[in-house]
Amino acid sequence: MGIPQIETGVPIEILRKINSELLNWPEGFNVFNKLEKILQRRKDAFSKGGKIDWGLAETLAFASIITDGTPVRLTGQDSERGTFAQRNLVLHESETGEQFSPLHVLPGAKASFSIHNSPLSEAAVVGFEYGYNVFAPETLVLWEAQYGDFANAAQVLFDQFVAAGRAKWGQKSGLVMLLPHGYEGQGPEHSSGRVERFLTLAAENNWTVANLSSAAQYFHILRRQAAILRKEAVRPLVLMTPKSLLRNTTVAADPQQLAEGSFKPIIEQPELGGQPEKVERVVLCTGKMSIDIAEKIQPEEHGWLHVLRIEEIYPFPLEQLKEKLGSYPNLKEIFWVQEEPKNMGAWTFVEPRINEAAPNGLEVSYFGRRRRSSPAEGDPNIHKLEQARIINDALTRTNGGGNENGRD
Incomplete structure (x- = not known):
């Protein structure tokens, strides 16, 4: 089950050449000075x-x-710049307003x-892009929501077409949905991409749902998606994409990580797990929570823990x-840690699957927010306190969690 592993690295000399070409702008084309400094970095x-x-x-x-010869089409709300000014693939001449995109004139394209x-x-827009992809299956088609929960307004399209089109009509699609997701104290309307809804619809190998923690993983999963477009394995890709992590140095990649390897469904926390016999607790997490935890880990103090x-x-x-859980002979605890409320996020989906994977009759327990009707707190200070509590619970040896944790 799942997409076979595909090598998606690109030789570093090619990446270096492309990077240089992306910064070649027409003579006399003046980019807004602040943006120019950012891009020149x-x-x-x-x-x-x-x-x-x-x-x-x-x-x-x-x-x-x-x-490589695969067309790319990206649409969305403010996608030319990116909601968080992270993309800037359409540049505007600061005096004339003339537009220019370096990917339109890339020499090797x-x-x-x-x-x-x-x-x-x-x-x-989702309906149009789904149809575009169905009738142009050779094209990598991406739709991006301004914030993940804006996808609410396209739920009928996800239910009727994107999730079920192959089962109902044999209609293949490789549509990619980019849904900015992450709890950062912005309130209920800009925090959740509603990953739980896409997981509820997940069955019969109908799509891929991912929440990544590194820029290298994003690079590889996009290239993997392009590689399967004309194959039987093609399916839509639902990506919970970052907001604050866009410029986080922990998420940034070394160039060599793009030059070799492939997408990995599971990543181990660096500097932990080197002595398997000492590991007594394994913490499982996804997306931004992975980075929040990583930034608080002290390897010399957390030898009893792996993430x-x-x-x-x-x-x-x-x-x-x-295989990974079975490699820790003294494992006593397994926890799922998430930032979403207990009735949202991935918990309900992953709990029985983690229990099936757990060795020696162990069962997974939960650390996170309690069940809620609204996705997130409206007060950023309360958010910070809750987020700190969750991370502290995950990294403190005496905290036991449990399936009662998070109940009303």
Whole structure:
């Protein structure tokens, strides 16, 4: 079950060349000075100690995909710039307003790149892009919500077409949905991409649902999606994408991570788990919570703990998780940690699957917010207190959690 592993690395000399070409603008084309400084920093990404952030990893993925000969089409609300000013794939001349996109003139491109801002009419746009992808299956088609919960207005399209089109009509689609998701104290309307709804609809290998924690993983999953477009394995891809993590240095990738390897459904926390016999607790998490935890870990104090990031939630990597959990002979506790309320997020979906993977009769317990009718707190200070409590629980040896944790 799931997409076979596909090598999606791109030789580093090609990536370096593409990165340089992306910063070649027409002579006399004046980019807004503040934005120019930000983009010019990307020149250093392939220097010694350089890092590739989320936005650059995405651009390099798109550039390499059209260089391979696969067209790319991206639409969404403010997608040319990116809701969080992370993309900037359409530049505006600061004096004349003339537009320019470096991906339209990329020297090695063998296919087209198309990007459009779309109106706040999610059902109409998702419907159009789904249809576009069905009738142009060779194209990597992406739709991006301004915030993840804006996808609410397209729920009928997800239910009737994107999730079930193959089962009902044998209609294949490789549509990618980018849904900004993460609890950062912005309140109920801008926090959740409603991953639980997509997991409720997940069955019969109908789509992939992922929540990533690194720019390298994003690069590889986009290239994997492009690679399967004309194959039997093609399916839609639902991605919970970051907001505050877009520029987080922990999320940024070393260039070599893009040059080799492939997408990994599970990532192990660096600097932990090196002595399996000492591991007594395994924490499982996904997306932004993985980074929140990573930033609080002190390897010299947490040798009794290991953290596994579930990057691909559906299809669930059951066999891989069984193998990893089975490698800790003294394992006593398994916890799922999430930032969403208990009746939302991935908990309800992953609980029975983690229990199936758990060795020696262990059962997974829960750390997170209690059940709620609204996705998130409206007060940023309360949010910070709750987030700190969850992380502290996950990393403190005496905290037991349990399935009672989070009940009303």
